[in-house]
Amino acid sequence: MQSPYDSSGKKPWVTAKRTDEGFEFMVDSGGDDCYHTVPESKFDEFVVAIGQPAGTDVTEAIQIALKTNVDAVVSAVHSPLTRTDFSWATP
Numbered sequence: 001m002q003s004p005y006d007s008s009g010k011k012p013w014v015t016a017k018r019t020d021e022g023f024e025f026m027v028d029s030g031g032d033d034c035y036h037t038v039p040e041s042k043f044d045e046f047v048v049a050i051g052q053p054a055g056t057d058v059t060e061a062i063q064i065a066l067k068t069n070v071d072a073v074v075s076a077v078h079s080p081l082t083r084t085d086f087s088w089a090t091p
Helices: 040-049 058-068 070-077
Strands: 013-018 022-029 032-039 083-088
Touching (some): 013 058, 032 040, 032 070, 040 058, 040 070
Antiparallel strands (some): 022 032
16 A cells, blocks of 8 residues: 655655554655554554544555545654654655
């Protein structure tokens, strides 16, 4: 799953994929790249953090949010709900 790509670089580009540990997110924001994992134990909180109703299936919630509110996804990904796996910034 991924958000729409903005070739101007003004909007972050986010991809998400299901892993054995939960969901892994890659965020590309103007030359800064980072990878974060949301563990299954945090799915319910993450769904609400990305602006979707409690109880929504996490995959469905992420798909909707990536299309309609990528900024909410970026904010939730950079919260205590996730583990930071890798981060890199252009100097």
